[in-house]
Amino acid sequence: MNVVIVGGGKVGRKLVEDFISEGDNVVLIDVKPELCESIQDMYDVRCVEGSGADLAVLDEAETRRADLFIAVTTNDELNALCAVMAKKLGAERCVARVRNSEYFKQLDFMRDALGISMIVNPEYASAGEVSRMLRFPAAINTETFAKGRIELIEFQVNEDSVLEGKALKDINKDFKLKVLICAVQRGEDVYIPNGDFILREGDKIHVTASHKELAKFIRVTGVINRKVKSVMLIGGGRISYYLAGLLLESGMSVKIIEQNRDKCRALAEAYQNADIVYGDGTDRQVLTEEGIDRMDAIVSLTGIDEENMIISMYAKMRGVGKIITKINRESFGDLMEKTGVYSILTPKNITADIIIRYARAMKSAQDTEMQTLYRIVNNKAEAMEFIVTKKSPLTEKKLSEIRLKKNTLIGAIARGNSMFLPDGDSRIETGDTVIVVTTERISALTDILD
Amino acid sequence: MNYRMLAYSIGRIVMVVALTMFLPLGLSIYYGEGIAKAYIVPIAVSLIIGLAATIRPPKNKGFYAREGMVLVGLGWIIISLIGALPFYISRQIPSFIDCFFETVSGFTTTGSTILADVEKLSKSILFWRSFTHWLGGLGVLAFAMAIFASKDTKTTYMMKAEMPGPVIGKISSKWRYSLRILYLIYIVLTVSEIILLMIGRMSLYDSVVHAFSTAGTGGFGIWNNSIEHYGSAYIEYVIAIFMMLFGINFNIYYLIIARKFAQIKANEEIRWYFGIIIVATALITLNIRHIYSGLPEAFRCAFFQVNSIMTTTGFASRDMMRDGWPMLSQMIVVMLMFVGACAGSTGGGFKVIRAILLGKTARYAVRKAISPRSVYSIKADGKEVSADVRHGVLAYLTAYLIFMALAILIVSLDNKDFSTTATSVISTMNNIGPMIGPVGNFADFSVLSKIVLSISMLVGRLEIYPILVLFSPYMWRRK
Numbered sequence: 001m002n003v004v005i006v007g008g009g010k011v012g013r014k015l016v017e018d019f020i021s022e023g024d025n026v027v028l029i030d031v032k033p034e035l036c037e038s039i040q041d042m043y044d045v046r047c048v049e050g051s052g053a054d055l056a057v058l059d060e061a062e063t064r065r066a067d068l069f070i071a072v073t074t075n076d077e078l079n080a081l082c083a084v085m086a087k088k089l090g091a092e093r094c095v096a097r098v099r100n101s102e103y104f105k106q107l108d109f110m111r112d113a114l115g116i117s118m119i120v121n122p123e124y125a126s127a128g129e130v131s132r133m134l135r136f137p138a139a140i141n142t143e144t145f146a147k148g149r150i151e152l153i154e155f156q157v158n159e160d161s162v163l164e165g166k167a168l169k170d171i172n173k174d175f176k177l178k179v180l181i182c183a184v185q186r187g188e189d190v191y192i193p194n195g196d197f198i199l200r201e202g203d204k205i206h207v208t209a210s211h212k213e214l215a216k217f218i219r220v221t222g223v224i225n226r227k228v229k230s231v232m233l234i235g236g237g238r239i240s241y242y243l244a245g246l247l248l249e250s251g252m253s254v255k256i257i258e259q260n261r262d263k264c265r266a267l268a269e270a271y272q273n274a275d276i277v278y279g280d281g282t283d284r285q286v287l288t289e290e291g292i293d294r295m296d297a298i299v300s301l302t303g304i305d306e307e308n309m310i311i312s313m314y315a316k317m318r319g320v321g322k323i324i325t326k327i328n329r330e331s332f333g334d335l336m337e338k339t340g341v342y343s344i345l346t347p348k349n350i351t352a353d354i355i356i357r358y359a360r361a362m363k364s365a366q367d368t369e370m371q372t373l374y375r376i377v378n379n380k381a382e383a384m385e386f387i388v389t390k391k392s393p394l395t396e397k398k399l400s401e402i403r404l405k406k407n408t409l410i411g412a413i414a415r416g417n418s419m420f421l422p423d424g425d426s427r428i429e430t431g432d433t434v435i436v437v438t439t440e441r442i443s444a445l446t447d448i449l450d
Numbered sequence: 451m452n453y454r455m456l457a458y459s460i461g462r463i464v465m466v467v468a469l470t471m472f473l474p475l476g477l478s479i480y481y482g483e484g485i486a487k488a489y490i491v492p493i494a495v496s497l498i499i500g501l502a503a504t505i506r507p508p509k510n511k512g513f514y515a516r517e518g519m520v521l522v523g524l525g526w527i528i529i530s531l532i533g534a535l536p537f538y539i540s541r542q543i544p545s546f547i548d549c550f551f552e553t554v555s556g557f558t559t560t561g562s563t564i565l566a567d568v569e570k571l572s573k574s575i576l577f578w579r580s581f582t583h584w585l586g587g588l589g590v591l592a593f594a595m596a597i598f599a600s601k602d603t604k605t606t607y608m609m610k611a612e613m614p615g616p617v618i619g620k621i622s623s624k625w626r627y628s629l630r631i632l633y634l635i636y637i638v639l640t641v642s643e644i645i646l647l648m649i650g651r652m653s654l655y656d657s658v659v660h661a662f663s664t665a666g667t668g669g670f671g672i673w674n675n676s677i678e679h680y681g682s683a684y685i686e687y688v689i690a691i692f693m694m695l696f697g698i699n700f701n702i703y704y705l706i707i708a709r710k711f712a713q714i715k716a717n718e719e720i721r722w723y724f725g726i727i728i729v730a731t732a733l734i735t736l737n738i739r740h741i742y743s744g745l746p747e748a749f750r751c752a753f754f755q756v757n758s759i760m761t762t763t764g765f766a767s768r769d770m771m772r773d774g775w776p777m778l779s780q781m782i783v784v785m786l787m788f789v790g791a792c793a794g795s796t797g798g799g800f801k802v803i804r805a806i807l808l809g810k811t812a813r814y815a816v817r818k819a820i821s822p823r824s825v826y827s828i829k830a831d832g833k834e835v836s837a838d839v840r841h842g843v844l845a846y847l848t849a850y851l852i853f854m855a856l857a858i859l860i861v862s863l864d865n866k867d868f869s870t871t872a873t874s875v876i877s878t879m880n881n882i883g884p885m886i887g888p889v890g891n892f893a894d895f896s897v898l899s900k901i902v903l904s905i906s907m908l909v910g911r912l913e914i915y916p917i918l919v920l921f922s923p924y925m926w927r928r929k
Contacts, residue, residue: 002623025623033836041515041606046623049833060713 006052007073052082064090093117122351127242137322146414169195179209182437208411228296234281235302257281297322386445400424408438454508461503466594468496478574488540518607523916556582558911561669561764561883583668587796596629615793669764669883676766697761697791762798764883798881879910
C-alpha cells in the first residue's frame with residue numbers, strides 16, 4: 001500500500017514507524033528539513049520537504065498514486081486543505097486530524113462536505129479511552145469488542161493472588177467461570193498461552209469474557225474493584241473537556257484543576273455540574289485542599305509528562321485507588337510501570353491505532369471484515385475483531401480440526417446477542433463476530449490458518 | 451558499537467562478492483586457463499566467513515550512523531582483500547600489495563594499474579578486473595542490499611556513507627525498490643553499450659569488458675594502449691558518450707522514465723556538467739588542432755579525453771604526453787580532474803554539485819562583504835540549500851585538501867618528478883586512473899606509496915569520512 005503522511009510530529013513519526021512495520025511504502029511530507037532528515041535516517045521512507053498544501057510537493061510525493069493520505073500537521077485547517085487537495089489529485093482515501101473542539105459537533109458534516117474519508121480527533125478518542133478505564137478500575141486496561149458484548153481486560157497477578165501457580169485450564173473449572181486468558185506478559189516476553197500455562201506473580205494477563213463473567217472473575221479472584229464515583233482531572237485541556245462530558249454523563253462527580261483562568265472559565269461555562277478549580281495541579285497544598293484523599297480516581301492530563309508522572313506518584317502515595325497518567329513519550333511509560341502506576345494514556349498511540357486499524361480494514365480481504373484492532377502488551381500483540389461474512393475453510397470444520405498459526409488463538413465468539421468462549425467442538429458460522437489474539441501479523445480472518 | 455550487527459552485515463557483503471566470482475570462474479573454465487583454483491579458494495573462504503557471520507541474525511539490530519560508517523569503510527577494505535586473491539593465487543600478479551592496489555583500483559572505479567603489460571593477463575582475470583569496476587560503480591553495499599530484500603530500516607546510514615554526493619536522493623519510498631530501479635537502469639545502460647560496441651565490430655568479450663569498465667567509470671582496459679588499440683572513431687565515440695552518460699546522476703534517468711521533466715529542468719548540476727564538457731572540449735579542440743590531422747580528429751581526441759577525465763573513467767584514446775599536448779590543454783585536464791562527475795552517478799571526483807555550491811557560497815561571501823546586512827538565500831535546483839549542507843561541503847573540501855596534501859608528501863618520498871608525484875595522488879583520490887607524467891603506470895612506486903595511494907582511492911570513492919573514522923579513536927571508544 002502507498003501511504004503519504006503530512007506532518008512529522010509525534011503522531012506522524014509514530015505512523016511512519018507503524019506503517020513501515022506493516023510493510024507499506026511511505027512518503028512523508030514536512031516543512032522542516034532537519035525533521036525530514038532525521039526521520040529518513042531512522043526509517044525506510046522517502047521524505048519530501050515542503051508544505052502539504054503545495055501542489056508541486058504533493059506531486060513529488062506521488063500523491064496521485066497513494067492509497068491512503070494522512071494529514072497530521074499541527075494545524076486543523078491545513079490538514080483539511082491537504083486532504084481535500086490530495087483527494088482531488090487522486091489519492092484513494094484521505095484522513096485528516098482535526099482537534100479543535102469548536103469543530104467537534106460538526107465533524108461528520110465536515111467529513112462529508114469535504115469528501116474526506118475519516119476525521120480523527122485524538123483528544124476525543126483519548127477521552128473515550130480514559131472513561132472506559134475508569135468504568136473498570138481494577139483493570140490496567142480495558143477494550144471492548146462486538147459493540148460491548150465482549151470485553152478484553154488487562155490485570156496484574158499480584159502476590160498471594162489465588163491465580164498464582166494455577167494452570168490456565170484449571171481456572172474455569174475451579175472457580176466456575178467462563179473466561180479466557182488470551183495473552184500473558186512476563187517481564188519482556190509475551191506469551192499466547194495454552195491450557196498448561198502456569199501463572200506466576202507479576203504476570204500481566206489479558207482476559208476476554210462477557211461483562212458479567214468478568215465481574216464474577218474479579219469477585220472470585222479477589223481483585224478489588226471499587227466503583228469510581230469521584231474523579232479529579234489535573235489539567236483542563238482538550239482531553240479534559242471531552243472527558244468531563246463523558247464522565248458527567250455516566251453519573252460520576254468530576255473536579256478539574258487548571259491553572260489558566262480563561263480555560264477554567266470556559267470549562268465552567270460548558271459544565272455546570274463539574275467543580276472547576278483555578279490552581280496549580282502540581283502543588284501539594286492545592287491537591288490536599290481539593291480533597292485528593294477522598295477521590296476514587298485521579299487523571300493527570302497536563303501537557304508535561306514529568307508533571308503528570310509526579311502528580312501520579314503523589315496520588316499513589318496518598319492512596320488514590322485508580323491513577324491514570326497521560327504520557328506522550330513512550331519511553332517514560334516503562335518508567336511509570338516501575339513505580340507501580342500502570343494505567344498510561346498515550347494519545348499519539350491512540351491516534352495511530354485508529355488510523356492503522358482503518359488501513360488494515362482497507363487492506364483486508366473481502367470475505368471477512370475487520371471491525372476493531374487493539375494493540376496490547378506494549379504493541380507486542382494484537383487483538384482483532386472480525387465479522388464473518390462469507391463461507392471459508394474456517395466455517396466448515398470444528399475448531400479442533402483447524403490448524404491455527406502459532407501464537408494465535410480465538411479469544412471469543414459473539415453470535416446474536418450473546419457471546420461464548422470457543423472450545424474444540426465450536427464452529428464458526430457466518431454472521432459471527434470473532435475475536436482473534438495473536439502476535440503474528442494478520443489482516444484478514446483467513447490469515448489465522450496455518 | 452554493535453559489533454554483532456557489523457559482522458552480520460559484512461558477512462552478507464562478503465557472500466555477495468563470493469557469488470559474483472562464479473562469473474570469472476566459469477570463464478576460466480570455458481577458456482581452459484587452468485586457474486580455477488584462483489577463484490574457488492576465495493569463493494570458499496568468503497562463503498565460510500559469510501555463513502559463519504550470518505548463520506544467526508543478531509538480536510540487537512541497533513544500527514546507526516556510527517555502524518554505517520564503519521561498515522562501509524571496513525567492508526570495502528575486506529572485499530578488496532578478497533577480490534585481490536584471484537590475481538595472487540593465479541600468480542599473474544606476483545606481489546600481494548600489487549594485487550591489493552589493483553583490486554582497490556577496480557572496486558573504487560579508479561583504473562590505476564601497476565601492470566606494465568596488461569596483455570599478459572589471462573582472459574578471466576582481465577574480466578574479473580573490469581567486473582570489479584562494474585560492482586564498485588554503484589556501490590558494493592548497494593548491490594548487496596538490492597539482492598537481499600531485507601526489511602532493515604537503518605539502510606539510510608549505510609547509503610549515506612557509500613553513495614557519493616553531499617545529499618542523497620531517494621527515488622522510491624523504500625531503499626530496496628530504489629536500489630533495484632537504479633541497478634535496472636545501470637544494467638540497461640551497460641547492455642546497450644555492449645550491443646553498440648559489438649556493432650562496431652568489437653568481439654563480445656572485448657565489448658563486455660569495456661562496457662563494464664565504462665559503466666563503473668573505472669577505466670581498466672585490456673590493451674597496453676587502452677582504446678587507441680582499436681583505432682576506430684566509432685568505438686571511441688560510443689565509449690565517450692557512454693562515459694558521459696554514466697557520469698550523470700542516475701536519478702535523472704528515473705525522472706525521465708517517470709516523465710517528470712520539470713524536475714530535470716530544475717536540475718542545475720546536469721546543466722553545469724554538460725556546460726563544462728562542451729567548453730572544455732571546445733578549448734582543447736582548438737588548442738590541439740595542429741597536432742592532429744585537422745579539426746575532426748582533434749575534436750574526437752578532445753571529446754574523448756574530456757569525458758574520460760571529467761567522469762573519472764581514465765580510458766585513453768591518445769597519449770597526451772607522447773603526442774605533446776600544449777600546456778593549456780594539460781592544465782584543463784588537471785582542472786577537470788578536480789571537478790569530477792555528478793553526485794549519484796558512478797563517477798568519482800569532487801562532484802559538480804559541490805563545485806556549484808562552493809561557487810555560490812563564495813559569491814554570497816563577496817556580497818556579504820560589500821553589503822553586510824544583505825539577506826541572501828542560496829538555492830540549488832530551485833530549492834534552498836540549508837546551512838548544514840553548505841558547511842558540509844566546506845568541511846569536505848578542507849578534509850579533502852588536507853588528506854591530499856599529506857598523501858602527496860608521503861608519495862614524494864619516492865623522489866619522482868613533480869608532475870608524477872602530484873598527479874598520482876590527484877588521480878587516485880579522484881578515482882580517475884592515469885597520471886600525467888613521464889611514467890605511465892604505478893608499478894615503480896614503493897610499497898609505502900602503493901598503500902597510501904590505495905587508501906587515497908578508498909578515501910576518494912567513499913568520500914573521506916568512512917575511511918577517516920576507522921582511524922579515529924573517538925569511533926572505537928567504548929562509550
